[in-house]
Amino acid sequence: xxxxxxxxxxxxxxxxxxxxxxxxxxxxxxxxxxxxxxxxxxxxxxxxxxxxxxxxxxxxxxxxxxxxxxxxxxxxxxxxxxxxxxxxxxxxxxxxxxxxxxxxxxxxxxxxxxxxxxxxxxxxxxxxxxxxxxxxxxxxxxxxxxxxxxxxxxxxxxxxxxxxxxxxxxxxxxxxxxxxxxxxxxxxxxxxxxxxxxxxxxxxxxxxxxxxxxxxxxxxxxxxxxxxxxxxxxxxxxxxxxxxxxx
Amino acid sequence: xxxxxxxxxxxxxxxxxxxxxxxxxxxxxxxxxxxxxxxxxxxxxxxxxxxxxxxxxxxxxxxxxxxxxxxxxxxxxxxxxxxxxxxxxxxxxxxxxxxxxxxxxxxxxxxxxxxxxxxxxxxxxxxxxxxxxxxxxxxxxxxxxxxxxxxxxxxxxxxxxxxxxxxxxxxxxxxxxxxxxxxxxxxxxxxxxxxxxxxxxxxxxxxxxxxxxxxxxxxxxxxxxxxxxxxxxxxxxxxxxxxxxxxxxxxxxxxxxxxxxxxxxxxxxxxxxxxxxxxxxxxxxxxxxxxxxxxxxxxxxx
Numbered sequence: 001x002x003x004x005x006x007x008x009x010x011x012x013x014x015x016x017x018x019x020x021x022x023x024x025x026x027x028x029x030x031x032x033x034x035x036x037x038x039x040x041x042x043x044x045x046x047x048x049x050x051x052x053x054x055x056x057x058x059x060x061x062x063x064x065x066x067x068x069x070x071x072x073x074x075x076x077x078x079x080x081x082x083x084x085x086x087x088x089x090x091x092x093x094x095x096x097x098x099x100x101x102x103x104x105x106x107x108x109x110x111x112x113x114x115x116x117x118x119x120x121x122x123x124x125x126x127x128x129x130x131x132x133x134x135x136x137x138x139x140x141x142x143x144x145x146x147x148x149x150x151x152x153x154x155x156x157x158x159x160x161x162x163x164x165x166x167x168x169x170x171x172x173x174x175x176x177x178x179x180x181x182x183x184x185x186x187x188x189x190x191x192x193x194x195x196x197x198x199x200x201x202x203x204x205x206x207x208x209x210x211x212x213x214x215x216x217x218x219x220x221x222x223x224x225x226x227x228x229x230x231x232x233x234x235x236x237x238x239x240x241x242x243x244x245x246x247x
Numbered sequence: 248x249x250x251x252x253x254x255x256x257x258x259x260x261x262x263x264x265x266x267x268x269x270x271x272x273x274x275x276x277x278x279x280x281x282x283x284x285x286x287x288x289x290x291x292x293x294x295x296x297x298x299x300x301x302x303x304x305x306x307x308x309x310x311x312x313x314x315x316x317x318x319x320x321x322x323x324x325x326x327x328x329x330x331x332x333x334x335x336x337x338x339x340x341x342x343x344x345x346x347x348x349x350x351x352x353x354x355x356x357x358x359x360x361x362x363x364x365x366x367x368x369x370x371x372x373x374x375x376x377x378x379x380x381x382x383x384x385x386x387x388x389x390x391x392x393x394x395x396x397x398x399x400x401x402x403x404x405x406x407x408x409x410x411x412x413x414x415x416x417x418x419x420x421x422x423x424x425x426x427x428x429x430x431x432x433x434x435x436x437x438x439x440x441x442x443x444x445x446x447x448x449x450x451x452x453x454x455x456x457x458x459x460x461x462x463x464x465x466x467x468x469x470x471x472x473x474x475x476x477x478x479x480x481x482x483x484x485x486x487x488x489x490x491x492x493x494x495x496x497x498x499x500x501x502x503x504x505x506x507x508x509x510x511x512x513x514x515x516x517x518x519x520x521x522x523x524x525x526x527x528x529x530x531x532x533x534x535x536x537x538x539x540x541x542x543x544x545x546x547x548x549x
Contacts, residue, residue: 218516220273223269226301227298227301
């Protein structure tokens with residue numbers, strides 16, 4: 001389907017927030033699902049780019065994606081301006097299952113933060129108590145922290161301490177767990193972060209879901225390019241029950 | 248639009264290529280698979296295979312590299328689950344067969360033929376992404392002839408041999424397959440390629456190398472179809488970078504009887520039905536009633 005760009009702006013160094021509007025099944029989106037975007041005509045860039053849906057603004061018939069420029073495809077996306085049209089497939093994949101009235105821990109790292117925004121919003125709407133840890137490399141990379149604060153208690157970390165606490169998002173989870181007694185954990189971020197988190201929360205009784213990233217081709221489950229533990233990241237994922245994730 | 252391909256009646260000459268279409272289920276959500284000329288399903292092996300470590304795919308200019316490694320649930324599951332489901336559609340089913348040994352290929356082919364659910368077998372002697380078998384069978388004329396002869400004995404449906412472009416003389420290989428009893432040839436599988444990540448300074452694909460596909464290889468594929476068309480009598484299935492109906496026409500002019508579409512399905516899930524429409528539009532515009540009018544027309548002396 002074709003969506004038009006209603007806004008595209010750089011929100012942190014090399015990180016872009018793009019608003020897409022048009023005829024899209026906004027009401028059916030689960031947080032954590034993604035769209036698969038055609039780059040140019042598709043002749044030079046034959047593979048679409050999978051980008052997670054960061055926010056749905058159904059009343060405005062708009063969805064928001066946040067992406068980091070890492071190569072030619074995302075560079076092309078960053079150059080789109082208001083009124084440009086994108087060829088998009090989606091929503092694709094399996095998102096985060098929601099829950100109600102629980103004590104929730106959300107952990108996001110870098111460009112893994114965006115899909116957690118629609119998630120925190122929905123979890124808040126369902127009456128959950130939410131504690132959120134967001135990690136970035138440094139203050140240049142920080143985005144959307146204020147938006148997350150609308151829905152929960154947020155602590156931010158940077159590697160060098162240039163914004164928020166200094167260190168890793170995972171560094172205090174073990175001790176805080178004893179006090180906060182979280183029942184559910186949701187996370188998206190770099191593999192070392194997820195690995196560390198999985199190790200820590202394994203000691204507690206908690207239901208966890210991780211969203212994974214993998215190089216993808218078809219995005220619809222046909223090519224078996226993006227597998228994790230023999231599951232397709234594009235269909236059975238990108239969100240998997242934490243216990244099934246092999247990192 | 249109808250063509251006869253090695254005795255199989257196709258309502259049009261377009262079919263998705265093996266490995267690019269799973270078993271059809273995913274794309275059946277986008278359109279009615281009965282629109283297709285046929286379907287070639289994923290490589291099938293004796294036992295289930297998980298495939299290679301990730302990353303398994305990488306984009307390159309006008310193409311992609313893959314090193315999936317023949318991930319599939321094994322022939323028993325394919326016969327029990329995948330093929331019966333596909334039978335609801337009105338289209339010939341071609342199953343790509345792979346293995347490590349001659350016995351593997353024969354075993355899988357025999358099981359598939361006995362199921363009565365397949366219309367043709369495509370012999371995969373050109374997969375560059377496995378340690379054993381695969382391409383090793385497709386780069387030596389003698390080895391290929393031996394395999395083709397053995398499989399032909401247990402194959403009760405037309406046998407298509409899918410050739411590797413990673414050879415010095417494609418004509419010699421094609422003729423060896425024909426002499427050994429192949430009913431048709433599929434040209435070409437992927438070219439072996441590599442992409443290096445400048446950040447990590449290492450190849451992107453976990454296995455280092457992968458198969459290059461997409462528009463980047465189309466001219467190589469057209470050239471090989473052209474060369475082989477002159478040298479064999481059996482029909483050719485042209486494959487390699489076909490993205491539009493006009494790309495398909497180019498293969499037919501080089502000598503292909505039918506075409507298969509691979510990577511383009513990833514770029515555009517509607518690629519196959521669109522290509523069928525584009526071929527039809529081209530035929531109407533050029534006043535072509537039957538594709539045989541232009542098949543091989545690029546050959547000066549044909």
